[in-house]
Amino acid sequence: MDDLYRDYILDHYKRPRNFGSLEPHDLEGLEHNPLCGDELGVHIRVKDERIEDLRFHGFGCAISQASASIASEELKGMSLREVAELGADWMIDLLGIPVSATRRKCALLNLKVVRGAVSGDDAWPS
């Protein structure tokens, strides 16, 4: 079996969960991966300081799309406070595959977008 392109990664890539747009939404974000021109955006609906619902949109590689899809299921219901503290390790662990330095940017793109939308912090990860 392939190390990186596990079945569940390809499954999330081909049938991403929570993709599309969400109208109306309370928060939104959009990021490019300068490496490859990929684009990932998010719409977030907030209720009681928690993510009530969210949708990703854009295009990208299997790693970035699968990351966004997998993360989307965990992010729903999280408090904005928790989200603002999520680190790279959280995402990498969740993904469950060995990520090289080059592909790290792909894997973290969705978290970057979400953090940007939630806390306006677009310098992460430095």
Next chain:
Amino acid sequence: MDDLYRDYILDHYKRPRNFGSLEPHDLEGLEHNPLCGDELGVHIRVKDERIEDLRFHGFGCAISQASASIASEELKGMSLREVAELGADWMIDLLGIPVSATRRKCALLNLKVVRGAVSGDDAWPS
């Protein structure tokens, strides 16, 4: 005996001929050697399209000063036309010493100044 610093070179360096200023004068020129910051200027008095008299001024190394001094004796009396056609070889031959690529600029500085004064050609030698 030294190859470069022959007796006559040092003699011209220490007691340069035709150095100073010439007032009034008809033509003048001034050049810097960007290599070493040296400065050489000339005043020329013209009569019947010939150099009647000339004086160099400025400061420089033994090679540039001796060149100016030695050349000054030849330049007096030359027609402006002849001067405009003097080439690097004329000066190098007149100097009579082996001149390295680096010192060539020193040796040719006076001719550059004189040509500039006579024909306005300050691109020489390219």
Next chain:
Amino acid sequence: MPPVAESSLGVKADFPIFSRRFDGRELIYLDSAATSQKPAVVIEALAEHLRGHNANVHRGVYALAREADAAYDEARRRVASFTNATGGETIFTKNVTEAINLVAYSWGRAHVGKGDAVLITQMEHHANIVPWQVLCRERGAQLRYLEVDERGELSLEALDQELARGDVRLVAFTHVSNVLGTINPVAEISARARAAGAVSLIDGAQAVPHMPVDVDAIGADFYAWTGHKALGPTGVGVLHGRREILEGMEPFLTGGDMIASVDFYSATWNALPAKFEAGTPMVAEAVALGAAVDYLSGLGMERVRAHERELTAYMLERLAQVPGLRSVGPLDADSRGGLVSFTVEGIHPHDVAELVDRGGVCIRAGHHCAQPLMRCLGVGATARASVGVYSEASDIDALIDALLAGREVFGL
């Protein structure tokens, strides 16, 4: 289909990197458009200069300094004559990006203003786009794009229409597209620009390493290229420029070596080319680039081009056999340089590159620093395979095998 006659120049052994093994496998390098590998003679020229002839240039009177001066001057001569650019001046920069910025800053700020236009093409590399965006914004000028047609080519009629508007001060365009592979009719474009009173600048980054280029015959005002793609080291680029234009320009970078004299409040400039080479130049790198162009001349640029043309034809043919693969750019190898960009249905280009890497094959994926072109092509990114003098038909076979294996990983 068997590899064709010229499909190998048989020079891989000249390039030390090919003796390395990666997890026991040979290096299959199809990323020469990003940077070329270096022959031992180039690496040795670089090392030997630093080992035995290193001194600062332009200023020393001792023997070692004279050697360094002579080596730097000789490198400039070789580099200029390699592309027959001896009619103008040859300036060393750190890469082609700096060369284009030099022109944008020094020529552009003095000659482009309100009501003027800069004309570039949709197939430019960011290095030949962003400096003009910045210039036009700063000077209130208009940036316009010459369209790329569905074959991946420029239209000379469209160019004429643009020039007929009478406001174009500069036409900047690539010799060979780093995405489409298209070889542009650079002499025609330069001539038309000149006839319309516009200055021309050619980005030759993808041309000089791969085909005979005659800068004087092409007749552009500026022709720029970059050393690291032409078997040279990193850190050195080249700007050929028409003397009258360079003479009329203010300097770009200022400091040592480029001055004639410095007063407290003003300075005068040194003669060309020094005027545009502020500070200590990349002497060893220029010397090594001299060795690189000698090596290329030794192979013969006609032969290099023939070799790469054959490989490109072979690559186009083999790629067409991969299901779901769509390549961009002109269809026949005669009209293109040694690279093919493509997408594979169902696999993002980034994953394509990662998957073929498992077969030991190095290709590039992304926007190739040509995002406007990507937009025109309607894709976010492509994968790109590109060849060099050391490439062989078997490299392409390995790419195809790796692509087919990659599709299987993705269940296609």
Next chain:
Amino acid sequence: MPPVAESSLGVKADFPIFSRRFDGRELIYLDSAATSQKPAVVIEALAEHLRGHNANVHRGVYALAREADAAYDEARRRVASFTNATGGETIFTKNVTEAINLVAYSWGRAHVGKGDAVLITQMEHHANIVPWQVLCRERGAQLRYLEVDERGELSLEALDQELARGDVRLVAFTHVSNVLGTINPVAEISARARAAGAVSLIDGAQAVPHMPVDVDAIGADFYAWTGHKALGPTGVGVLHGRREILEGMEPFLTGGDMIASVDFYSATWNALPAKFEAGTPMVAEAVALGAAVDYLSGLGMERVRAHERELTAYMLERLAQVPGLRSVGPLDADSRGGLVSFTVEGIHPHDVAELVDRGGVCIRAGHHCAQPLMRCLGVGATARASVGVYSEASDIDALIDALLAGREVFGL
């Protein structure tokens, strides 16, 4: 006087150039202030990168590209930590001249205008003068000079007076003068500039290779230096900068790698430090500079400084014995870096250099790219002898012998 204990670090054998012979003679190299010689480990690091790890950086997914990325990143880390500049950003440029121009163009054009002043000193190298002349002329600002006193030093009181005028936006000054040798009180100057609301830039070209430098402790906003003087190859320089300031600046060179995204008519910029590194960087040269600073760290910069201080003291003492010789700059070796500029009565500096070359000794003559300072000193040029880690007391003995012999040639 016998050479003192620390007068040799015993490392000449590490530098291949010293095994060369010139007309059968050893190389006596006293021109390290112009450029340093390179140890074999640096040349080998450069060659080995090109031989075995060469790929374009920042973009490739294959193993070789990851190696190149890692090597470039690691070089940046090493170079930044060598001068403890890890509190800010470290940007690679082609030399210190480009680094200073970067600040003049990108920071200067946005922050210096009519009614503002740029303060520099009379002891600057042209690289730290001409960019400010150009900026001030373009922006209608005033360029002012801090005087050098008769000891060859700057006065902090004069600095305070200048700053008290309230119009100084930038103070740019050298860490160590390349003519006088003076070591300036850089932390004090930076602190006073900052207190007065001015930005500070230090030209560390002559400091970093020769003494411990702690960029974070010095506290300037910009600190720049150049690789080729610090045992590194040509083609690479360094700009350390405060992050907040760099973030607020527009880019300088534009093109590939420095963008986040490029549209047809506008672009957004990549994060630091990439924003200021347009185009393919000098990867191999940065890697080699990393090896150079490792080599220097291995020697220990305290030891390097002690060694060069001793040699300078010895050189000052021996030069004083040459009839007609007048040296410039501070009198004691504690206040100066490893170089001494001087004139010899009756012999033009250019001839001094030529004459000592006959003794196999390499020194430099000229204005040393510091014409305003030459004017202050009342000379057109000086001769300059300068040391490096490989220099030994015997080199200075050879210089003295050659100077005495040279005087005889001139009948003095």
